[in-house]
Amino acid sequence: MEAKRHWDDSDEHSDQSGDKRIKRLPSFSTVIKEAVMANKLQKVCFALEPFLRKVVREEVGTLMHRIYSCPPRSIQMQIEATDQSSLKLIFRRPLSQPIFTGTKIEDIENNPLQILVVDTNSGVEAASALLRLLPIKLELVALEGDFPSGVQEDWTGDEFQNKIVKERTGKRPLVVGDVNVTLRDGVVIIHELIFTDNSSWGKSGMFRIGARVVPGSYDGPRIREAMTEPFKVKDHRGESYKKHHPPALDDAVWRLEKIGKGGKFHNKLAANNINTVQDFLMLLSVDPDRLREILGQGMTDRAWEVTTNHAKTCLVGDKRYVHRGPNCDLVLDSVCEVVSIIAGNNTYGLQDLINRDDRAFVMQLAREAYEHWHDLEEYEASSNGDVPLNQNVQMTQGVVEPLPPYADQENGSLLCRFGPPQLF
Structure with missing residues (x-):
């Protein structure tokens, strides 16, 4: 008969050590529970993924829409906001027109162009405020005639740069003469500025003259660029048809507005020995009805008014x-x-x-x-x-x-x- 195994301390110690080993390992049920939880979490993630993607896509789309719907000028203006100032360049007087290629450009009083610096807040010359900034290098360029668009009264430096017109391939520089000048005491005089090509090939058929601080030559508050009104540049061959303002007494009569050289009105006047502006004004003084009859019904009341008013600007002398x-x-x-x-x-x-x-x-x-x-x-x-x-x-x-x-x-x-x- 097999002897009974007696319980002793060694067995007790053995069981206790085994229990300790079992407690250090996760139980089967715990493993099962964790696996189930991980599986559920994965399923939840899989379930949420389309929703999360949609939310992210919508948010990113909204952000991109805001960025791209905001005009570049607005973004750039925000960037340049810290560099804003009240200073700007202006041309003192409008240009004398028409403008022909190869002909010196002057202002409306037939004087050289002048560029000033003014304060946009007060509208006055800002020379005294610029003593610490002088001298300032300027450059004159040709701009598209349709810039700026609409009622835009301000623009960025990049917008101005993008509207500069360069010469056509194989042509001379579009603008020559005093294109690089130095502004001192708040003013600079442009003694010679000439277009070498007409404006008919441009997008708008017109140009502007722009003046800006030479990029990289100036470290200070921004001075906004100047620009003239838009104008056409005609080929110098058309200068022979140019109207004179004011006309001279000995000018050919076709120098008057609404009377074209070799046109029907010109021919009618020549047939009646009216060849000069003086001849025209003399008959206008003594017998305007006769003059109107010579021009005929083809000359409208409006054209008659324009022509006679132009003629009357002539200086008759002493x-x-x-x-x-x-x-x-x-x-x-x-x-x-x-x-x-x-x-x-x-x-x-x-x-x-x-x-x-x-x-x-x-x-x-x-x-x-x-x-x-x-x-x-x-x-x-x-x-x-x-x-x-x-x-x-x-x-x-x-x-x-x-x-x-x-x-x-x-x-x-x-x-x-x-x-x-x-x-x-």
Whole structure:
């Protein structure tokens, strides 16, 4: 018979050590539970993944939309916000137009262009505020005529750069002359600036002149670029058709607005011996209806107004001409306008004639003077523009002499009855 195993301390110690080993290892149930939890978590992740992707995609899309829907100018303006200032360049006066290739560009007063620095807050010249910044190097460039777009009143340096127009392939630089200048005391004068090519090939068919601080040459608050109004640059061959502002007396009549060289109006005027601006103004003074009739119905009322107003800007000078009438003399200017009327010891202006018949009589004398223009006596007007004596005068080889008294009706001549309310 097998002997019974007795419980002893060694067995007890053995069981205790085995229990300790078992406790250090995860139980089967724990492993199962953790596996189930991991499986559930993975399933949850798999289930949430499309949703999370969608949320991320929407958020990223919204962010990208905000970025790309914001104009580049706005982004750039934000970047440059720390570099904002109230200083800007301007051209002192508008350009004289039209502008032709190979011809020096001037301002509207026919002086060299001037560029100033002004304070946009006050609108005044900012030379005194720039003493610490001077000198400043500037460059002049050609810009697209449609820049800036719309009502945009400000732009970034990059926008300005992107609108600079370069010469066409194989051509000379588009703008030559004083394209690199130095601004001192808040002003710089551009003595010579010339376009070498016309603007017809540009996107807008027009250019602007822009002026900016040379990039990299200046370390200070931004000075905004200047630009002129848009304009066309015409080929120099068209300069021979250029209108003059103001026209001169000896200019060809087609120099007037609305009268084209070799056009129908030009030909009609030439057929009636109206070849110069002076010829045009003389007939306009003495018989405007006749002049309008010569031009014909093809000239609209608006065109007539433009042409005559342009002609009237002509400087007529100080020359005066005397026409002898039957009972008074007329003093006329270079375009046959009545300057004064002389009778006896009195001198009158046309505005002094309050009687319609008197005015008609004087205008008839003016038409006679027009018909015999080359026979009139000529002299230079005095400082007040009148005949240098306060009496009726006779011009004989430059000598002023009194005229004899007018004859009365018994001698077959009209008596001169100048003076209010009528003259004759």
